[in-house]
Amino acid sequence: MRRSDMAVLVVTGTGTEVGKTVTTAAVAAAARAAGRSVAVLKPAQTGVAPGEPGDVDEVVRLAGDVTRVELARFPEPLAPDTAARRSGLPSVPAPEIAEAAGKLAADHDLVLVEGAGGLLVRLDDAGSTLADVARLLGAPVLLVASAGLGTLNTTTLTAEALRARELVLAGVVVGSWPHEPDLAARCNLADLPSVAEAPLLGAVPAGAAARPPADFRTQASTWLAPRLGGTWDATAFAAREAAVTVRPTGPATPLR
Template identity: 55%
Template sequence: MNLPGIILVTGTDTGVGKTITTAALAAVLRGTGHSVAVYKPCQSGAGAGDSDAAEIVRLAGAVTAETGVVLQEPLAPVAAAAVDGTPLPPVTAHAERVRELAASHDHVLVEGAGGLLVELDSDGGTLAELGSLLAAAFVLVARPALGTLNHTALTLEALDARDLQVIGVVLGSWPHNPDFVHHSNRQVLGSLRVPFLGALPEQASDLSPADFRAGAAAWLNGLPA
């Protein structure tokens, strides 16, 4: 599969399906014989049991999974770190660890926190800056519902302004019974200047890991061959 070695997964917002999309990407890459590492720079909400890395391993299978810093409150990293009294590593430290993982894996998938410009450290470093440091490509995860066209356009504009490569757009949670607005938005997103990579069914994480892995390639049928 002709995908870059380092792929950053960002979203138009929080809760759009970044973790499930990252797991599906990992499953597809593993299914084609590639070794995969997943890196989460900042994990918030650990106090409530949130662990995106663990969820990705559960769904995708035998991938290396690491988290840079674990924070207890379900807040943006800087706010959560302030509550915990935990220092945040600089974006440059995350970049160095991703490079180390890339040296021993075919692909490294980096899942951001919230949207593209959420700060990951106390100096204003964002996932966009991490992408620039790594010369990496992005997958953008969007909602299918009302408002997604503006949020998607704004994020793509921010990526373009930084000369960051975009592999394509994924709908992170496609409804079982989509309305007209969902179909309309999907049609528009499919006509953008960047590829439409596919759509994951809502509640895909409720599937058994075997069914999730079996379905991943069909959901992401727009990935480069």
């Protein structure tokens, strides 16, 4: 898949708090730096009160001049269908989300659709998910994963769910690469693309959102592979991280 093919890119995660919004901002910033017009669509924002900044606002703060669209907002930090039901507000079904993304794609070079939680989180009481949105749009999916222990299982499950639905997994981005990665995180650089059967397309450093926005925009392309408009090289990054040795904590205790 060439970068120019990605008019719409659906961004999902292996779960919550894995760095989806910061990764979305990084992809948007890299695209803007390349002169592309960008829109970010958040179908359902949960856990944010009216008037408070949501995920799309954070993307704009970090990435700069991008179009932001939020279709629905629910105050409780729950799955969108549960949050909608408890609030008494209407949920947002997949066809409505796909229609909104399609309209944005007519006027923008790149549309980023950021989901809530993972791929199969329910959007409405009919059971619509972000996977259904990607299917309706015919759009590839970018998977944001955590760095450490446990990420291989959730990445594998998400990748299998995508393949079962005949959806394209564009690749995996580590949403928060630790400043001092442990052995599991460093090994996962090789294992993540293997279990996902898709390339590793970036590693966003932990704490990236705390950087001044101007610095974030300047650095974003160095965290992402060329397919996402950046200069990051997975092989070189993995080799550099693998060169960091872990000091032994002491002699192993034999099992008895």
